[in-house]
Amino acid sequence: MKEECVVRKNNIIKQDSTNSITKPIIDTFKSRESHMCVKSGSLSLPQCDTPGVPGTVTQRTCVFGGARIVLMPITDALHLVHGPIGCAACTWDIRGSKSSESKLYKQGCSSDLNEKDIVFGGEKKLYDSIIDLYKLHDPGAIFVYATCVSGVIGDDIKSVCRQAEKVTGCRVIPVESEGFQNHNKTKGHWIGCDALLDYVIGTSPYENPSRYDVNIVGEFNVAGDLWGIRPLLEYLGLNIITAITGDSKVEDIAKAHYGKLNIVQCQKSSNYLAKKMEKKYGTPSLKVNFFGISSTINSITDIVEFFDDDEMKVRANILIENMTKNLDEELKEYKDRLKGKTVALYAGGNKSWSLVRAFEELGMEVVLSGTKNGMKEDYERIMEVVKVGTVVVDDANSTELMKLLKKYKPDLLISGAKEKYIALKLKIGFCDFNHDRISAFAGFKGFLEFAREVDAAVSTTVWDVVKIDLKT
Amino acid sequence: MTKFKRNEIEECSTSEGFNKEFAVVNPTKMCQPMGAVQAMMGVKNAMPLIHGSQGCATYMRFQLIRHYREPIEVASTSLNEKTVIYGGEPNLLKALKNISEKQNPDIIGVMSSCLTETIGDDVDGIIKKFEDANIGKNLPAMVSIPTPSYAGSHVEGYDKAILSLIKYFARESVPNNKVNIILGNLSPSNLVEIKNIMKDLNVEPILLTDTSENLDAPLNEKALKLHEFGTSLDELRDTANSKATISITKHNDSGAKYLEKKFSIRSISKSMPIGIRNTDIFIKNVCKVMDLDIPKKIIRDRGRLADVLVDAHAYNYRRKVAIFGDVDMVIAIARFTYEMGMMPKVLCVGAESPRFREDLNELINDMGYKPIILENKDLFDFEKVLESNPVDILIGNAYGASIANKFNIPLFRIGFPIFDRIGTQRIKFIGYTGGIEFVDAITNMILDFYYDDEGYKVEDKELSFDPQSFDEYLFESSAK
Numbered sequence: 001m002k003e004e005c006v007v008r009k010n011n012i013i014k015q016d017s018t019n020s021i022t023k024p025i026i027d028t029f030k031s032r033e034s035h036m037c038v039k040s041g042s043l044s045l046p047q048c049d050t051p052g053v054p055g056t057v058t059q060r061t062c063v064f065g066g067a068r069i070v071l072m073p074i075t076d077a078l079h080l081v082h083g084p085i086g087c088a089a090c091t092w093d094i095r096g097s098k099s100s101e102s103k104l105y106k107q108g109c110s111s112d113l114n115e116k117d118i119v120f121g122g123e124k125k126l127y128d129s130i131i132d133l134y135k136l137h138d139p140g141a142i143f144v145y146a147t148c149v150s151g152v153i154g155d156d157i158k159s160v161c162r163q164a165e166k167v168t169g170c171r172v173i174p175v176e177s178e179g180f181q182n183h184n185k186t187k188g189h190w191i192g193c194d195a196l197l198d199y200v201i202g203t204s205p206y207e208n209p210s211r212y213d214v215n216i217v218g219e220f221n222v223a224g225d226l227w228g229i230r231p232l233l234e235y236l237g238l239n240i241i242t243a244i245t246g247d248s249k250v251e252d253i254a255k256a257h258y259g260k261l262n263i264v265q266c267q268k269s270s271n272y273l274a275k276k277m278e279k280k281y282g283t284p285s286l287k288v289n290f291f292g293i294s295s296t297i298n299s300i301t302d303i304v305e306f307f308d309d310d311e312m313k314v315r316a317n318i319l320i321e322n323m324t325k326n327l328d329e330e331l332k333e334y335k336d337r338l339k340g341k342t343v344a345l346y347a348g349g350n351k352s353w354s355l356v357r358a359f360e361e362l363g364m365e366v367v368l369s370g371t372k373n374g375m376k377e378d379y380e381r382i383m384e385v386v387k388v389g390t391v392v393v394d395d396a397n398s399t400e401l402m403k404l405l406k407k408y409k410p411d412l413l414i415s416g417a418k419e420k421y422i423a424l425k426l427k428i429g430f431c432d433f434n435h436d437r438i439s440a441f442a443g444f445k446g447f448l449e450f451a452r453e454v455d456a457a458v459s460t461t462v463w464d465v466v467k468i469d470l471k472t
Numbered sequence: 473m474t475k476f477k478r479n480e481i482e483e484c485s486t487s488e489g490f491n492k493e494f495a496v497v498n499p500t501k502m503c504q505p506m507g508a509v510q511a512m513m514g515v516k517n518a519m520p521l522i523h524g525s526q527g528c529a530t531y532m533r534f535q536l537i538r539h540y541r542e543p544i545e546v547a548s549t550s551l552n553e554k555t556v557i558y559g560g561e562p563n564l565l566k567a568l569k570n571i572s573e574k575q576n577p578d579i580i581g582v583m584s585s586c587l588t589e590t591i592g593d594d595v596d597g598i599i600k601k602f603e604d605a606n607i608g609k610n611l612p613a614m615v616s617i618p619t620p621s622y623a624g625s626h627v628e629g630y631d632k633a634i635l636s637l638i639k640y641f642a643r644e645s646v647p648n649n650k651v652n653i654i655l656g657n658l659s660p661s662n663l664v665e666i667k668n669i670m671k672d673l674n675v676e677p678i679l680l681t682d683t684s685e686n687l688d689a690p691l692n693e694k695a696l697k698l699h700e701f702g703t704s705l706d707e708l709r710d711t712a713n714s715k716a717t718i719s720i721t722k723h724n725d726s727g728a729k730y731l732e733k734k735f736s737i738r739s740i741s742k743s744m745p746i747g748i749r750n751t752d753i754f755i756k757n758v759c760k761v762m763d764l765d766i767p768k769k770i771i772r773d774r775g776r777l778a779d780v781l782v783d784a785h786a787y788n789y790r791r792k793v794a795i796f797g798d799v800d801m802v803i804a805i806a807r808f809t810y811e812m813g814m815m816p817k818v819l820c821v822g823a824e825s826p827r828f829r830e831d832l833n834e835l836i837n838d839m840g841y842k843p844i845i846l847e848n849k850d851l852f853d854f855e856k857v858l859e860s861n862p863v864d865i866l867i868g869n870a871y872g873a874s875i876a877n878k879f880n881i882p883l884f885r886i887g888f889p890i891f892d893r894i895g896t897q898r899i900k901f902i903g904y905t906g907g908i909e910f911v912d913a914i915t916n917m918i919l920d921f922y923y924d925d926e927g928y929k930v931e932d933k934e935l936s937f938d939p940q941s942f943d944e945y946l947f948e949s950s951a952k
Contacts, residue, residue, distance in 0.1 A: 029570070052526060052550040055567030055574075060550075062527025084586045084622040085496065086503025090531035106874075107852070112496040115623050118590055129495035136492055136852075148525050148587040149622060152556065179525040180556050180587060398545060399574070402696050418534055421543040425695045436538065466691055 025391060026403040029053055035394040036404075039386055045379045048394040051183040056397040059346075059418055060372045062179035064147055065091060066188020069435075070269055071175065071195065072105060073097035073220045073245045074253065076140035078133050080109040082126050082157055083147030087179075088112075096222045096435035100247055104139055113149060122155050130164040130172055140250035141171035143195065151178030171250060173199040184373045186268065186349075193273035196244065196253060202281065204254035206241070212307070213239050215259040217285070218270030218350075219442075221246025222435060228443030229290050232300065233263070235319050236312050244273065257281040261306060263288050263299075265442075268349030268371075268378065290442040291351075291450070292358030293324065323444040334451040335363050337459045341411040344368035346393070346401060346419060347433050349378045355414065355433070356385040362451055367408050370396055398422060411458050427467060429457035497852035498871060500796055501822030504619035505583040506532050507629025509546055510657040510888075514681025515637070516702040517578040519571050519612075521547045523564055523595060524585025528621075538891040540687045543696055547571060551587060560593045561601075568602045572611055577698050578705050579613040581633065586621035613705060615640045625823050627798055630657060631724045634680050638727040641708035644735055648713040651758060652737070654680045654728055656721030656744075656800060657888060660688035662902040666720070666745075669755070669903050672769045675762050678707045678714060680727065688897035712737065716761040720744050720754065720902075721800040722827050743831055744800055746901050746910075747808030748777060754903075773904040780908050784915040785813050791918065792863040794818035796854055796872065797887035799828045805867060805886065805901065806843070807835050812911060815839075817863050820846040820854040851875065865918070882921045884914050 024033040034047040052058045064087060072079055072095040081088035092108025099105065111129040113122045130142055142164075146157050158174045165172040175195045177188055206213075214233070219226050226246040233240060241259050242252035262274045262285035274285035286306055288299035297320055304316045341364050345352050349371045356366045369382050370393030382392055396404060402422050405413065413423040416434030423430040431453055433441070441450040505522055509532055512520040522529045529548035536544040549563040564582070571580055584595055595616040603611060617636040619629045634654055651670070655663060663684035670677045685701035694700060711717070711731060716738040719725035728739035738761065745754035751774070759766055791814040795802050799821045806816040816839075821828060824847045836842050844861060846853050855875050866876045869887040876883035890896045901910040924930055 029574070051552055052548070053566075053570060054549045054563040055521065055547050055570030056550075057533075057545045057547050058526050058530060058550060060526045061530040062525040064525075065527045065531065080495065084503050085499050085501055085625065086506060086528070086532075086586075086621045088496070089499045089502040090506070090535050092498070094534070103874075108496075108498045110496040110499060111494070112499075113586075113622050115620075118586075118622050125494055128493065132492040132495040133497070136497070148556075148585070149590055152587060152590045179527050180551050181553050183526070183550065183552050398543070398696075402693075406693075417538050418530065421537060421541060422696060425543060425689075425691060426693050427691065 026400060026407060028400050028403070029056075032400065036396075036400075037392055039383055039388050039390045039392060041388070043383070045376065045383065046392050046394040048379055049184055049373075049375045050395075052395065053397070057399065058395075058397055059401070060183070060395065061185050062148075063181040063185060063188035063191065064145055064177040064179040066185035066373075067175050067177035067192035067195070068145060068188070069095055069220070070189050070192030071143050071245060073099075074141070074143075074248050074250060075099040075105045076102040076249045077105055078107060078109055078137060078139040078142045079105060079145065080111065080126075080129060080133060080142055081145045081147060082111045082122065082129075082150045082155065083113055083145075084149060085110050085112050087145075087147045094435055095220065096437065097220050097246055098224045098227075099221075100227075102140075102249070104137060107137075109133060118149065118153055121153060122150060123157075123160050126150075126155065126157065127160050127164055130160070131168065134164075134168040134170050139170065141173055141200070143173050143175050145175045146178050148179040151180070171199065184375075186373045186375065189269040190272045193270065193276070197273065197276050197280070200250060200253050201277065202254070202257040204251055206255040206258040209258050210239060211260055212237055213241050213259050214261045214263055215241050215256045215283075216243040216246075217262045217264045217274050218266030218268075219243050219246045220266070222440075223437050224440040225290075225442035225446065228440050228446040229265070232290075232296075232319060232323075232443055233303070236300070236303065236315050237309075238303070244270065257283065259283050261286060261303075263303065265290060266348070266350045268373075289354045290446070291354050293327065293361055293444065293447055295354065295357055296443055296447070297324070327444060327448065330448055331362075331451055334455040337455055338451075339363035340365070341458055342367045342408075343412045343414060344370075344405065344408065344410040346370045346372075346396065346413065346415040348372075349374050351414070351433055352378070353381040353385050356382075358447065358450070361447075362454060364412070364454075366390060367410055368393065368404060370394060372396075402426070412454065427463060429460075429463070431457040491856075492852070496850050499822060499850050500820060500854075500871075501625035501627070502535075503586070503621035503626060504624055504629030504632065505585055505621055506535070507626035507631070507657065508581065508583045508617045508619045508633035509536070509629075510626070510683075511630045511633035511637075511681050512581040512583075513544070513686055513699070514655075514679070514683035514702045515579060515581070515708075516700070516704045517698050518581060518702070519545065519547055519575050519577040519579070519698060520581045520583065521549065521567055521571060522583045522585055523549045523560060523567075523588045523593065524551060525587060526550050528585050535889050535891075539889040539896055541894065541896070542687055542689055545698070556587065556591060559591060560588050561598050564593070564595065564598045565602055568599070568614060572606075572609075575698060577612050579615060581615050581617055581637075583617050583619045583629075583633075585619070589618070589620035589622075613640065626657075627723050627800075627823055630721075631726050634724055634727040635730060637680070637708055638711055638730055641705060642712035642731060642735065643709045644712045645710075646713060647715075648676075648710055649762075650676045650678050650710070650714045651761060652678045652680060652711050652714045652717035652728070652731070654717060654719040654721065654724050655682075656724050657798070658683075658902065659899045660684040660897045661900040662906060665900060665903040665906045668905070669745075669770070670758070672767055673755070673758055673762070673764060674767070675758060675764070678711055679703055680708075680711070716740055718742070718754070718757060718761075721798075722831075723800055723823075723825065743807070744804035745903055746804040747811045747907055748774070748781075748904075749811065750804055750807060751777075751903055751907065770904070773908075777904040777907045777911070780911045781812060784911050787915050787918050787923075789813040790815050791865055792817040793865045793867060794820070794854070794858055794863040795866075796820035796851065796868040799823050799825050801887060803828055803831045803835065807838075808901070808907065808910070809867070810835065810839055812914075814865075815841075816843050818844045818846070818854065818857055818861055820849055820851070820857075822848065822850070824848040864922070865914070882917050884917055
C-alpha cells in the first residue's frame with residue numbers, strides 16, 4: 001500500500017511539473033479549469049468565489065441555506081421560513097446539531113406561501129404565522145427567514161417582525177436571506193451572523209461578569225462536538241457565556257458582548273461575526289481548531305497564553321497530560337491500519353484545512369482538498385498546510401468530483417451527504433464530516449472517535465469482498 | 473403594509489388549547505419541483521434541470537440521496553441577484569447548452585421554481601429560442617415542466633411531469649397492445665411488483681415512470697452516469713397507442729386524461745393496488761382491458777396474502793393505527809390495515825382533495841366508523857390529535873420517529889423521506905406479494921413491541937393490579 005502511495009504522489013508531481021498550464025487536471029468546462037490546481041513551489045491558487053456554471057449538478061446551496069445553518073442550532077428559538085413549503089420542507093432539522101435541553105429548533109416552520117399570497121403579498125400571512133407560533137410555543141425568539149419568492153414579491157419582513165415583536169413581546173428577528181442573492185452560501189452565513197449582531201448580541205445584561213468569560217464562536221454542536229470542547233475549557237477555569245450557536249439559547253447569545261474573548265472554531269462561517277464583535281464591543285478573538293490532537297493542544301495553549309494566568313497554565317498542563325496519557329496507545333490499532341492511506345477532503349471551508357494535520361496524526365496523507373464556497377483566504381490557508389503535489393479544487397460539481405476521485409483514487413473521501421454515494425459507488429471509503437455524521441469528533445476523545453470512524457470507512461472487509469470480480 | 477387588528481395585544485398570550493391557523497409546523501408535503509424530479513428519475517438517459525436558485529436543486533437532491541442512498545443528479549440554472557432583475561433567460565440558455573454538450577442526455581426536463589414563475593420567465597419560449605439557434609444540431613428533447621412551488625405540493629409536481637412528458641412525446645401510430653401505468657413516487661421494489669404482476673398477466677406495460685433500476689442501482693460506477701434504465705423516449709411516444717392508461721395513484725392521472733381526450737386511450741384511475749380489494753380491482757381492470765382470464769399464479773399469490781392475513785389476524789385485531797403521508801398512499805394503506813383487522817383511527821395528509829374524500833367515504837361505509845381526518849394538515853396537528861386519541865402504531869415517513877417516541881409506540885416506516893433506516897428501495901406493499909411482505913413486517917413489529925420474548929402479550933395497564941385503585945373501585949361499587 002505504501003508503495004502504491006508513493007507512486008501516486010510521483011504521478012501528481014510529474015503531471016504538475018510537465019504541463020500544469022497546458023493540460024487540465026480533468027476534462028471539464030474551459031472556464032472551470034482554473035478552479036483546480038496542484039500545489040507546487042509557486043504560489044498558485046485556484047480561481048474561486050465565482051458564480052456556478054448553469055446546467056451543472058452543483059454541490060452548492062443557496063444564501064437562505066447558509067443563513068439557516070448558522071442560526072438553526074439555537075435550541076430555544078423557532079425558525080420560520082417565509083416562503084413556499086419546499087424551502088422549509090427540504091431543510092428542517094437537517095443540521096445534526098444536538099441540544100442538551102430545548103428541542104424547539106427542530107420544528108420545521110413555514111408560512112406556506114401560496115398563489116394568492118404571491119399575488120397579494122404574504123405579509124399578513126407571515127404576521128399571523130408568527131402570532132400562531134408564539135402562542136403555541138412561547139419561544140426564546142422567532143427567526144423569520146426571507147426566501148427567493150418573499151424577496152421578489154417585496155414582502156417587508158423587517159416591518160412585520162417589528163410589529164409582531166411589539167405585540168408578542170417575544171424577539172422576532174428578520175433574516176434577510178433571499179436565496180438568490182449570491183452564488184456563495186458564505187454570504188448567507190454572514191446574513192445569519194448579522195441577524196445575531198443586529199438583534200440579539202448586546203441586548204441583555206449579564207450578572208457577575210468575570211475576566212474569564214468567553215464565547216465559543218462558530219461551533220454548532222454537530223453530533224455533540226461542543227460537548228467535547230466545553231469541558232476542556234471549563235477545566236481551564238473559563239466561564240462560557242454561550243456558544244454561537246451550538247446548543248445555545250437566545251438569552252445567552254444576548255449576553256455574548258460580555259465575553260472577554262471569542263474563541264473561533266469554524267473560521268469559515270464565523271470570523272465575520274468575531275471581527276464585527278471586535279469592532280463593536282472590542283472583544284478580541286482567537287482562532288482555534290479542536291479537530292486533531294496537536295491542534296487541540298495548540299488551541300488550549302493559545303487560550304492560556306491569551307489569559308496569561310499562572311493557575312490556568314498549571315491546569316492546562318494537567319489537562320493535556322491526562323487527556324493524552326493513554327491516547328497513543330488507544331490510537332495505535334487504528335494508526336497501524338490507516339498508515340499510508342490517502343484522503344480527499346471536500347467539505348466546508350474550515351475543514352479543508354483544519355483536518356489536514358489531524359489526518360497526518362493518523363499517518364494518512366491528504367492528496368486532494370477542496371471547498372464549495374471557499375474564498376481566496378480559505379485557499380491560502382489550504383495551501384499553507386497541504387503538501388506539494390496535493391490537488392486543490394474549488395466548487396467541483398458532481399461530475400468533476402467523480403472524475404477527480406477516479407483519477408486520484410483516494411482511500412477515503414471526507415465530505416457530506418450529497419457526495420457520499422459518489423465515493424461509495426466508486427468503492428472509495430467515505431466519512432461524513434458534515435451534518436449527517438453520527439459521532440462527535442472534536443477534542444481529545446472526539447479524535448479517538450474520529451480515528452474509529454475513519455478506520456471503519458477505510459479498513460472494513462466490505463471493500464475486499466465487493467472488489468472481487470465474479471468472472472475471474 | 474397590511475393593517476393589523478387593534479386588539480391583537482390583548483389576544484396575544486400563549487395558550488395551551490390554542491389551535492394554529494396559519495403557520496405550518498413540520499410539513500407533510502414538499503413542493504412541486506420535488507415531485508417532478510421524482511418522476512424524472514424514472515426516465516432513461518434524462519437530465520432534470522431546475523430553473524431556480526442553487527438551493528432548490530441541492531436540497532431536493534439532499535432529500536432524495538439520503539432516502540434512496542444513491543447518487544442523484546439534478547442540475548441547476550444557478551440564478552443569482554442579477555439574473556433575477558434581468559430575467560433568468562441567459563442562465564437557462566447556458567444551462568441547456570452546457571447539458572447538451574457535456575452530458576448529452578436524450579431529454580432535459582426543465583422544472584420551473586417559485587422564483588422563475590414569479591419573475592415570469594417563459595421557459596417554453598427560452599427552449600424554443602435555444603432550439604432555433606441550434607438548428608441542425610443533434611439536441612436532446614427539452615421538455616418544460618411548469619412547477620410553481622407555491623401552488624399545490626409535490627403530488628401535483630409528479631402529475632405535471634407525467635402530463636408534460638406525455639404531451640410532448642405521445643404520437644399516434646400503430647396500436648401496441650400495451651397498458652400505460654402511471655405510478656407515482658413508489659419504491660423500486662413496489663415497481664418491480666407491478667412489473668411482475670404484468671409479467672404474470674402477460675401484458676407489456678409502459679411504466680410512467682420506471683425508477684426500479686435507477687434508484688436501486690448495484691455497486692457500480694455506472695450509477696454515476698445518466699440513468700441507463702427507465703422509461704425510454706420511444707415508450708413515451710408509444711403511450712398514444714396503448715389499450716388503456718391505469719393510474720395507480722389517482723392524483724397523478726392528468727396525463728391519462730390527456731391521452732383519453734386526444735387519442736381516445738381509455739383512462740382508469742383507481743386506488744393503489746394495496747391489499748386484497750384494491751389489488752383485485754387493479755387485476756380485474758387489466759384483465760378487462762386486455763380481455764384476459766386471471767392466471768393461476770396470481771390466484772395463488774392472492775391466496776398466500778389471504779393466508780398471511782389469517783395467520784396474523786390475532787395479533788392485529790383492533791390495533792389502532794395512525795397514518796400520515798401522501799394522499800393516495802394514506803388512503804390505500806388505511807384500507808389495507810382495515811382488511812388486516814386493524815382500526816385506522818387518525819389519517820393525516822398534506823393536501824386537500826375531493827378524490828381523497830371519495831375514497832375515504834367508501835372506507836368509512838365499509839368500516840362503520842369515522843376516523844379522524846386531517847386534510848391539508850401538518851405533523852404538529854397530527855401529534856396534537858394523537859395526544860387525545862392514542863393509537864398503537866404509527867405509519868409514515870422518518871419524520872414520525874419523534875412522535876412515535878413521544879407516545880411510546882412503534883413507527884412503521886413507509887413514504888418519503890426515510891433517512892434513518894436503510895433499504896428504502898425495498899419497502900414493499902403493492903400487489904398481493906407486496907402485501908404479504910407488509911403484513912409480515914408490520915405483524916412482526918407488533919410482536920416485537922407488544923409481546924414478550926416468549927410470545928405472550930405484554931400486560932395491559934388495566935389488567936395489572938393496583939391495590940389503591942382496586943379499593944376505590946370496590947368503594948365506588950358498594951356505594952352504588
